[in-house]
Amino acid sequence: MSSASPTGVAAGTSQLLELRGVHTHIGAYHILHGVDLQVPRGQVTMLLGRNGAGKTTTLRTIMGLWQASQGSLHFEGHDITRLHTPQIAAMNIAYVPETMGIFADLTVQENMLLAARSAKRASQMDAARLQWIFGLFPAVETFWHHPAGKLSGGQKQMLAVARAIVEPRDLLIVDEPSKGLAPSIVNNMIDAFAQLKESGVSILLVEQNIRFAQRLGDTVAVMDNGRVVHAGAMQVLADDTALQRNLLGLAL
Amino acid sequence: MLNRLLSNDLPRSRMLAVVLVGLLLGLAFAPFLFPGVKALNVAAKVLVFIVLVGSFDLLLGYTGIVSFAHTMFFGIGAYGIAIATTRMGPTWPALAAGVAGALALSLVLALVIGLFSLRVRAIFFAMITLAVASAFLTLASQLSDITGGEDGLTFKVPGLLSPSFALMEEPFLGVVIDGRLLTYYLLFVLALVLLLTLLRIVNSPFGRVLQAIRENEFRAEAIGYRVVVYRTISSVLSALFACVAGAMLALWLRYNGPDTSMSFEIMMDVLLIVVIGGMGTVYGAAIGAALFLVAQGYLQDLLRLGSEAASSIPWLSALLSPDRWLLWLGVLFVLSVYHFPTGVVGRLRTRAAAAALRKA
Amino acid sequence: MTIQARGFDWIPLALVPALALVMLPLVGSPSSWLTLTVAGLAMGLIIFVIASGLTLVFGLMDVLNFGHGLFIALGAFVATTVLGTMSDWTGSASLWRNLAAVLPAMLVAMAVAGAVGLAFERFIVRPVYGQHLKQILITMGGMIIGEELIKVVWGPQQIALPLPEAMRGSVLLGEAAIEKYRLFVVVVGLLVFGALAWTLNRTKIGLLIRAGVQDREMVEALGYRIRRLFVAVFAMGSALAGLGGVLWGLYQQMVLPQMGAQVNVLIFIVIIIGGLGSTTGALVGALLVGLMANYTGFLAPKVALFSNIALMAAILLWRPQGVYPVSNR
Numbered sequence: 001m002s003s004a005s006p007t008g009v010a011a012g013t014s015q016l017l018e019l020r021g022v023h024t025h026i027g028a029y030h031i032l033h034g035v036d037l038q039v040p041r042g043q044v045t046m047l048l049g050r051n052g053a054g055k056t057t058t059l060r061t062i063m064g065l066w067q068a069s070q071g072s073l074h075f076e077g078h079d080i081t082r083l084h085t086p087q088i089a090a091m092n093i094a095y096v097p098e099t100m101g102i103f104a105d106l107t108v109q110e111n112m113l114l115a116a117r118s119a120k121r122a123s124q125m126d127a128a129r130l131q132w133i134f135g136l137f138p139a140v141e142t143f144w145h146h147p148a149g150k151l152s153g154g155q156k157q158m159l160a161v162a163r164a165i166v167e168p169r170d171l172l173i174v175d176e177p178s179k180g181l182a183p184s185i186v187n188n189m190i191d192a193f194a195q196l197k198e199s200g201v202s203i204l205l206v207e208q209n210i211r212f213a214q215r216l217g218d219t220v221a222v223m224d225n226g227r228v229v230h231a232g233a234m235q236v237l238a239d240d241t242a243l244q245r246n247l248l249g250l251a252l
Numbered sequence: 253m254l255n256r257l258l259s260n261d262l263p264r265s266r267m268l269a270v271v272l273v274g275l276l277l278g279l280a281f282a283p284f285l286f287p288g289v290k291a292l293n294v295a296a297k298v299l300v301f302i303v304l305v306g307s308f309d310l311l312l313g314y315t316g317i318v319s320f321a322h323t324m325f326f327g328i329g330a331y332g333i334a335i336a337t338t339r340m341g342p343t344w345p346a347l348a349a350g351v352a353g354a355l356a357l358s359l360v361l362a363l364v365i366g367l368f369s370l371r372v373r374a375i376f377f378a379m380i381t382l383a384v385a386s387a388f389l390t391l392a393s394q395l396s397d398i399t400g401g402e403d404g405l406t407f408k409v410p411g412l413l414s415p416s417f418a419l420m421e422e423p424f425l426g427v428v429i430d431g432r433l434l435t436y437y438l439l440f441v442l443a444l445v446l447l448l449t450l451l452r453i454v455n456s457p458f459g460r461v462l463q464a465i466r467e468n469e470f471r472a473e474a475i476g477y478r479v480v481v482y483r484t485i486s487s488v489l490s491a492l493f494a495c496v497a498g499a500m501l502a503l504w505l506r507y508n509g510p511d512t513s514m515s516f517e518i519m520m521d522v523l524l525i526v527v528i529g530g531m532g533t534v535y536g537a538a539i540g541a542a543l544f545l546v547a548q549g550y551l552q553d554l555l556r557l558g559s560e561a562a563s564s565i566p567w568l569s570a571l572l573s574p575d576r577w578l579l580w581l582g583v584l585f586v587l588s589v590y591h592f593p594t595g596v597v598g599r600l601r602t603r604a605a606a607a608a609l610r611k612a
Numbered sequence: 613m614t615i616q617a618r619g620f621d622w623i624p625l626a627l628v629p630a631l632a633l634v635m636l637p638l639v640g641s642p643s644s645w646l647t648l649t650v651a652g653l654a655m656g657l658i659i660f661v662i663a664s665g666l667t668l669v670f671g672l673m674d675v676l677n678f679g680h681g682l683f684i685a686l687g688a689f690v691a692t693t694v695l696g697t698m699s700d701w702t703g704s705a706s707l708w709r710n711l712a713a714v715l716p717a718m719l720v721a722m723a724v725a726g727a728v729g730l731a732f733e734r735f736i737v738r739p740v741y742g743q744h745l746k747q748i749l750i751t752m753g754g755m756i757i758g759e760e761l762i763k764v765v766w767g768p769q770q771i772a773l774p775l776p777e778a779m780r781g782s783v784l785l786g787e788a789a790i791e792k793y794r795l796f797v798v799v800v801g802l803l804v805f806g807a808l809a810w811t812l813n814r815t816k817i818g819l820l821i822r823a824g825v826q827d828r829e830m831v832e833a834l835g836y837r838i839r840r841l842f843v844a845v846f847a848m849g850s851a852l853a854g855l856g857g858v859l860w861g862l863y864q865q866m867v868l869p870q871m872g873a874q875v876n877v878l879i880f881i882v883i884i885i886g887g888l889g890s891t892t893g894a895l896v897g898a899l900l901v902g903l904m905a906n907y908t909g910f911l912a913p914k915v916a917l918f919s920n921i922a923l924m925a926a927i928l929l930w931r932p933q934g935v936y937p938v939s940n941r
Contacts (some may be wrong), residue, residue, distance in 0.1 A: 103826050106826075114819055387920075391918075
């Protein structure tokens with residue numbers, strides 16, 4: 001039930017986010033069977049695994065959208081196991097769900113304003129930061145006053161990520177940002193995340209896209225059947241094709 | 253044989269079985285056991301409500317639909333008899349025509365309402381039925397040439413059933429066998445037959461599909477059952493039963509007006525009974541109706557006592573005034589929904605099952 | 613749901629003047645038409661004031677309050693008490709004195725209704741979040757209890773609520789007689805709509821409400837405690853219903869304990885037409901219902917009652933989710 005020893009992470013580094021023996025039940029279904037996960041500070045942690053392995057459930061449990069039935073979750077040393085979603089989000093964790101969570105009837109600007117907790121009006125949003133975001137995601141600027149529902153799939157995805165970083169956050173949790181996107185957009189997305197990573201944001205990323213994983217991941221955790229079955233440095237996994245085939249059923 | 257009669261839906265609790273048998277005997281021999289006009293009135297009302305609430309439970313407890321139009325069908329049945337006998341005279345053909353007409357109208361309306369639920373969500377459906385029912389109520393008071401308006405219609409019933417008819421000169425076991433008594437037993441037989449029919453319906457394959465739909469509509473549709481069709485059939489059946497219950501009421505009262513059968517209060521009574529008795533258990537309607545109507549009949553007396561006892565504290569006295577019995581019923585209702593969701597029948601069955609487990 | 617090119621879907625809103633224009637030839641005389649139209653708008657705006665809270669509560673928290681009518685009755689009865697103590701001001705021929713009596717009555721009614729709304733949410737609604745069936749049953753039960761308590765406090769019979777002196781009578785616009793009170797209602801109604809529209813569209817709280825109506829979970833994931841917001845919206849909705857009750861009571865010049873239950877049905881029709889969760893929809897629905905009631909009341913009184921149902925059926929056949937459906941999670 002416990003994962004392989006996390007290699008590549010210096011022993012004694014305090015983890016930004018730590019899950020220990022987390023079980024989650026959804027109704028009668030037992031989805032997570034004791035997840036142990038460490039998300040180090042200042043790195044990109046990839047969460048990989050086949051469909052149905054429990055990746056999204058893990059993210060939702062972290063965000064408090066589902067309550068863990070057993071085990072503990074700690075963020076920056078605080079116990080967040082029993083906290084409600086708004087409290088967890090208020091600890092400066094940004095969440096981009098698989099469904100993006102875009103408010104279709106609101107404009108792009110309003111979507112961004114909503115995410116900017118400290119701003120009471122659009123004018124109070126950090127202009128410099130917005131410029132940086134526009135640089136990463138030009139579509140956000142182009143469609144600033146349009147209803148968000150009008151955006152294409154790829155643009156919505158960019159908006160979802162832009163929203164998550166409109167204010168500085170300590171941890172970004174993103175669920176499959178490249179799903180269903182055209183390859184050129186995926187490249188944009190990778191560049192954006194690379195820039196984010198360089199700016200020092202800690203990221204927990206669920207991705208099926210292999211290039212994404214390879215290019216960005218520092219640490220990797222692989223899930224199967226509701227457990228983390230392998231954790232360690234990305235490089236180690238990337239160098240070991242046999243391990244890749246074993247865990248993921250294919251080579252990176 | 254009992255199994256087949258009850259369509260394999262046994263009480264499953266000794267306590268419940270005892271209560272039901274007691275109820276059956278009590279109602280069967282009511283004229284002899286409980287002398288007096290008031291007691292017989294309450295008993296007759298219980299019979300009517302058993303059918304009315306039982307059919308509502310088919311809709312609410314088994315199909316999972318809230319419809320506020322139930323009392324509308326109740327009223328249609330009552331008005332059917334009232335209008336027919338007023339127009340055609342107190343004859344058996346008039347009764348037949350009245351019932352037939354009422355059933356036909358109920359069928360059509362239930363179909364229309366049921367099919368409309370195709371396009372709207374369940375929540376909309378509840379609100380729409382509320383709107384339609386209240387429209388009908390106003391219609392009944394407005395079409396005074398046909399319905400007698402606010403005053404309603406008073407009418408005579410065919411000779412055999414009328415109070416002046418006497419089967420024998422001498423009282424039998426202390427009770428005169430008059431038309432009233434015969435009407436009572438007609439109602440009794442009808443109620444019994446209809447209740448057993450309801451049991452048959454909810455325990456049939458059809459009934460089981462209804463329950464599947466109530467539990468998980470999506471899955472039922474995915475398996476291949478056209479949910480809308482089943483729901484429509486259920487609401488039509490429920491409406492027809494309610495219509496007959498209305499006819500029964502009209503026969504007993506020999507009067508019908510908008511408030512007698514279609515008022516909002518009656519709808520609340522039905523809801524209260526089905527919740528207290530136990531949703532999704534036809535027996536709940538029977539027990540609930542008996543409990544509720546007996547209490548209602550005598551609750552006001554109780555409150556009057558309380559109000560007089562508290563006469564030195566004006567606000568308490570006002571709260572306990574017998575006119576405010578609906579307040580206490582409302583409190584009871586809210587508490588039942590919270591703490592007593594399975595109702596009397598559900599409670600008894602759970603206790604019996606738990607006791608059985610302990611013995612095993 | 614389709615989003616029209618670059619923003620707003622004008623068709624439902626255009627139905628309101630369209631209906632009015634269609635009715636002009638049917639009514640015949642322009643002056644009667646004008647009277648009816650103003651009456652219809654006034655009635656419609658009162659209904660809007662009452663319905664707006666209900667539709668937001670449903671859209672935001674998926675809570676069906678079948679007992680909303682209670683706050684209407686409560687507001688109306690409170691107004692009778694307040695105005696009763698200010699009879700010298702309501703009896704005065706000066707409009708300002710009248711307003712100085714009516715406005716406090718409205719404010720007190722709103723405060724009381726809002727406070728009772730808070731209690732209602734806490735004790736009746738909160739325990740049954742997420743369970744629609746129980747909500748329907750319990751909120752109805754709550755309304756019955758409330759209605760009976762009103763009878764305990766104010767007595768079971770109807771109480772007259774006469775209009776203050778200077779607000780009675782009509783003004784003449786050409787040949788059309790327009791009741792002064794109805795103009796007052798139109799002004800108040802438009803002010804409420806304006807305030808609601810401004811709050812929803814120009815403030816952060818309004819933004820939260822609009823977002824919450826679409827995707828409650830995501831708003832929580834952005835760090836906002838939407839439950840608290842919900843309680844506030846519920847209280848505000850109840851307060852608005854109370855205000856609507858005062859306006860309605862003065863419109864009818866009397867109040868009844870059952871008036872809540874009576875208006876309930878109308879409110880449901882309105883929010884079904886409008887689309888659960890949409891304030892603009894509630895406005896369109898309310899205006900259509902108000903106009904329809906007045907036109908048919910004039911042209912074919914027997915049909916008047918069914919006209920609302922027919923209207924609702926027609927709208928649902930066109931847009932089954934209401935005229936402005938809210939795109940939900």
